[in-house]
Every structure is written in C-alpha cells, then in structure tokens.
Amino acid sequence: MKSERFPLKVQIPSQGWKQFLSSKNKMLQAxxxxKEQNSSKRVKTEHGRIAExxxxxWLSEFLPKRYAVTSGFIISSGxxxxxxxxxxxxxxxxxxxSPVLWIENNPDSSDQGKSLAIPVEYVRGVIEIKATFNKRSVRKAVDQLSKLKPLLARVEPNNQPVKLYLPSDFFCATVFFELREVDDMDFDAIDTLLEASVLRGFYGGSILRVNKLDRYxxxxxxxxxxxxxIRWKNKALSYYAASRSKKISDTVYYRMILQHSETHFSxxxxxxxxxxxxxxxxxxxSSLYCIGTTQWDQGSAVDTRYQNEEEFMKFKEETALHLRNLGFEGC
Structure with missing residues (x-):
C-alpha cells in the first residue's frame, strides 16, 4: 500500500471482488x-442435494458466527x-x-447431513434451493415457502412471553444454481415466482449461473x-425480464424483475x-465490499453485453420505462 494514499477513497472495483466470486465457482463446480455423476441415473436428484x-x-462460512445455517424444521407451539x-x-x-430442540442425522453423518429443529422465535430466514430456474422448479420453491404462511400470519409484541410466529424481521428467498439455455424463454418461471410476493419478508432470489453469459x-x-x-415484452430470461403485474390497488402494482450482472452475487x-x-x-x-466487474477492471463502466447499438438503445428505453414506473416520472 502506498503511504501517500491518504485519505482513502472508495475504489471501484473494490479489492478482492474476483476472490469473493471464487466461492460461488466452488459451489458450481461441486x-x-x-450432475455429471448423476447423468446416467434414472432419477436425477443427487445434484440438487449437493447444491443445498x-x-x-458457503453461507455458514460467510455469515457472522452469531448466525447458524442448517436444514431442518421450524417448531411452533401453535x-x-x-x-x-x-x-x-x-x-x-x-x-x-436459540436452543436446538433435536437433531436428525442423514446416513452420511456429516454436519451438512443434519436437520435441526429450531424454535420459531429464533429463526431469521428461510431460503429454498433449486438446481435450475424454470417454471417447474420455481413452482416447487414457491409451494415450499408458502408453507410458512401460518407462521407469518401475525407479528407479535417483543414482550410477549410465548412466541408462536416468525419474528417481524424474518425474511425468505430463493436460490437457483443455473439458468440453462433450454429454459431461456420460460417466462412462466418469473410469473410463478411473483406468487411468493404475498409472503411477509419475501426478498426475491438469486441465480448463481446463467449459462449463456460469462462465468462471473x-x-x-x-x-x-x-x-x-405496463406490459413488458420479454426477449429472454438471460437478457432482462419482468413478470406480469400484480395489482395491489389502483396506483400500486407489484412485479418481479430479473437482471444480470457480475456484481449480483456479492x-x-x-x-x-x-x-x-x-x-x-x-x-x-448494502455494501461496497467485493463489488466489481470485468469492464471496471478494464477501465470502463459499460457492460459489453450492450455494446450492440440496437440492444443498448433498447436497454436504455427499458431502463427509462422502469424508472417511470417507480415514480420518477409520470406514466
């Protein structure tokens, strides 16, 4: 570090962004x-368990030690x-x-094979993991998260001695390991994910790899x-896509947006x-840690996916429309 570099200024790309993404690549390699070892089997489920x-x-290594990560059950006296x-x-x-009410072991007896039973008031988040982003797997994820509804029906006072519901700051999300080229036009997938919007604390989701795009x-x-x-005309899930709108009131509409960037995992x-x-x-x-892109490393802030003039202009028009929809300008 140069001693004359004072005071420090924010650097984009930030230090270590590629190293941070290596953890994502390790997950995808496993x-x-x-998936390759499973390819000859009649029922192909092993790669899904490996993904989970x-x-x-990865998440248990990333989060502060106050938070533990497990598969398992949420237990409520209600x-x-x-x-x-x-x-x-x-x-x-x-x-x-949190106490751990009981532990169920898998035959492999590893930490990742254990399922823990956790009292409802100590649960901060639930994430459903699926191998591929398509309508079928999204439906399974949404159906599973929807089973949280009885535990999300109320927000209890902090001083209530017996807790029956998930905390007010609870969140839920989805993670998909890949978007395959064969599913690139499956726009029903993002429409299906919109159904999870009724869940309190629904964050959205992440797709770790888009097979038509570069590895980062x-x-x-x-x-x-x-x-x-606004009726969006989707080109492809790997480009930029939006779900249908869900009407909340005369002036409020809800939808899901899918975008891609080298910064999105961090x-x-x-x-x-x-x-x-x-x-x-x-x-x-949320943070400037590990934020970076290949283009920034090369001295440009322009995403090379939009260097085609026609596609770049379309992207600008869609971005302007999205900003108007957010209320920056009248519709």
Whole structure:
C-alpha cells in the first residue's frame, strides 16, 4: 500500500471482488460434478442435494458466527402435533440465543447431513434451493415457502412471553444454481415466482449461473413496486425480464424483475447480512465490499453485453420505462 494514499477513497472495483466470486465457482463446480455423476441415473436428484449442502456450507462460512445455517424444521407451539412437520432447505437462526430442540442425522453423518429443529422465535430466514430456474422448479420453491404462511400470519409484541410466529424481521428467498439455455424463454418461471410476493419478508432470489453469459455473471430477482401496469415484452430470461403485474390497488402494482450482472452475487450476500442486521433497504447498495466487474477492471463502466447499438438503445428505453414506473416520472 502506498503511504501517500491518504485519505482513502472508495475504489471501484473494490479489492478482492474476483476472490469473493471464487466461492460461488466452488459451489458450481461441486454441483457440476454431481450432475455429471448423476447423468446416467434414472432419477436425477443427487445434484440438487449437493447444491443445498454447498450453499449451506458457503453461507455458514460467510455469515457472522452469531448466525447458524442448517436444514431442518421450524417448531411452533401453535402448530398441532398432528400436522406434518415441514422440512426447509436453509434455515438461518440466532445460535447465541436459540436452543436446538433435536437433531436428525442423514446416513452420511456429516454436519451438512443434519436437520435441526429450531424454535420459531429464533429463526431469521428461510431460503429454498433449486438446481435450475424454470417454471417447474420455481413452482416447487414457491409451494415450499408458502408453507410458512401460518407462521407469518401475525407479528407479535417483543414482550410477549410465548412466541408462536416468525419474528417481524424474518425474511425468505430463493436460490437457483443455473439458468440453462433450454429454459431461456420460460417466462412462466418469473410469473410463478411473483406468487411468493404475498409472503411477509419475501426478498426475491438469486441465480448463481446463467449459462449463456460469462462465468462471473449472476442473476438477481427482485420485487419492485410500480404505479401503473405496463406490459413488458420479454426477449429472454438471460437478457432482462419482468413478470406480469400484480395489482395491489389502483396506483400500486407489484412485479418481479430479473437482471444480470457480475456484481449480483456479492450484492445478494451482503443483502442477506444487511437484512439480518436490520439495515437493509431495497434501493440502496448494502455494501461496497467485493463489488466489481470485468469492464471496471478494464477501465470502463459499460457492460459489453450492450455494446450492440440496437440492444443498448433498447436497454436504455427499458431502463427509462422502469424508472417511470417507480415514480420518477409520470406514466
């Protein structure tokens, strides 16, 4: 470090952005190996289990030690014992405060094979993991998250001694390991994810790899609120896509937006951390750590995907339309 560099100024790309993305690549490499080994089997599910385990491992290493990551069950005294206990792929909970009611082991006996039962009031987040982003897998993720509804029906006072519901700062999200080229026109997938918008604390989701794009790119699926209903004409999920609108009131519409960038994996990671800290704002970058792109490294802020003039102009028009929908200009 040069001694004359004082005072420090924000650097974009920030230090270590490529190193941070290596953790994403490790998850995807393990997933690809499992998928290849699984290719000759009649029922191909092993790569999905590997995806869950690898994501839990990465997330547990990333988050502060106050938060533990497990698969397992959320236990509430308000749910009858006759009801089937729901198993979730990823549960984030406060391990400094929470007891573990019991542990169920998988045959592999590893930490990633264990399922823990966590009392409802200590659960901070649930994430459903799926291998591919398409309508079928999105439907499964949404259906699973929808099972949280009884636990989200109320927000209890902090001083209430017996807790039956998930905390007020609870969040839920989805993660998909890849968007395959064969699913690139499956716009029903993002429409289906819109159904999760009714869940309190729904963040959206992340797609770790988009097979038509370069290796550093990730997809970010975000809920947005607009003040009018605009019919989007989607070109491809790998380009830029929007779900149909869901009308909330005469002037409020809700939709999901899918965008791709080399910064989106780090944004997703630090958004989770920001949610857990209570500082998250959907329209503000949660952190400048590990933010960078190949173009920034080369001295340009322009995404090379839009260097084609026709495509770049279309992107600008869609961006301007999106800003108008957010209320920066009248529709």
């Amino acid at each position: 997933y690809d190996i499992a 385990a690898e994501f839990r491992k 749910i009858p014992t006759s009801e089937f206990m729901v198993h979730y792929d990823v549960i984030i909970y406060d391990q400094l405060e 790119y990730s997809g970010k699926i975000s809920p947005v609120i607009e003040n009018c209903d 944004e997703f990671a630090f958004d989770i951390l920001s949610i857990l800290k209570g500082t998250y704002h959907p329209n503000v970058l």
